[in-house]
Amino acid sequence: MALQTLPEGGRGGFPWWLAALGAIAVALAAVIALNDLYTQVFVTISKGIGVTVFVTLVAFALAMILGLAIALLGLSDARALREIARFYIEVIRGIPMLVLLFYIAFVGAPGFVALYNALMSPAISAGLIEALQVRDVSLMWRAVFALTIGYSAFIAEIFRAGIQSVDKGQIEAAKALGLTRVQRFRLVVFPQALRVVFPPLSNDFVAMVKDSSLVSVLGVADITQMGKVYASGSFRFFETYSIVAYVYLVLTIGLSLALRGVEKRMRRKFVR
Template identity: 35%
Template structure:
């Protein structure tokens, strides 16, 4: 096996640029996904059937299709219908937001439903209406339950950004592929790609475990 030690260093500027895009897409996409997920998660447990079914339809459609299919549909399918091209970066953020939103919606639903129903009655006995009870009593308790699975979803969404290389988003995997295609140093390149992903996922996992331990003690 022939290794090129210099390639481990030469690929780093490419990957550093790609890492920046990966982090930005993940943070912005998941942040928007939190808004979408919170809304649809609460809709999925609403009293009105129409609202519930709207949320369930969205959640099942997204969870039931591969994210790669969603990327290709948003970037190529929708523009073909409306004769309009999306910027790849926009597609990346949009798909990560929509995809993570469906999973976060289930996290929100599970978190809220895990709180004892007596908490709602307790809020009413204090003179709070349904919205106030949700905001001041149910939601703060539910957030504690939701933090660990949310952390897992963040890591999953971060790794899912690698599929955006199929539409030429200049994220980590795409930059690695670009360098590999011009240098032919396949082992060195993809080894460093894995290292760069681990540079994000390992600290995120450590922070997640630390947060879980703190929540268990409190």
């Protein structure tokens, strides 16, 4: 007797999970609109949405640039560059994100300030510029740099795998056509690697939306921090953190669905 197989990933069937989540989201939205307490909590927490979105977008964009650079170093013909890239990836991946956040904020930032003042000491002594203070480096940018460094190691591995997945025959054909190394990467390798790396990059992007909540430990006024402040002042922990979870779910699930749609369009484009 032949076994009946389900469509891959539930494809072709009605997404009941999405319908259930949609119904819950609508019900909670109604509660927020009709209940004064929940309305007040939501208004307070929503003030941190802009900070969360800004931190996520900037940190992820920088992490992709840095991650691609590390991946290219790891694929270099020079062994020294490959060893440097591997050292960076293994060290950064082995440090918890929260520890890295504290390290960048309270060790890296003061170290950067000290280095800057040492390099600029002639100009500072001449009165041309003022000495930089640690407090001049905002906590939000410290958090952005920490997320950038933390995610760049994982993104570097994603890019490396995507680049190595490109058929060697196509690279050899590009060489035969006289394309330079940069042209081969830009015109042949990267467009094909992008199709492979897009799904895991999408997952990392959604994960960064959630990990951006870690910046609240530095007092950055994101969604989580606004919730902490409100809950500590009103002692309405259930209502506050229910709304915090609701806002993050709306952001992450909405973003996941949007990225999944982009991925499907990319797949259809490459199939053609």
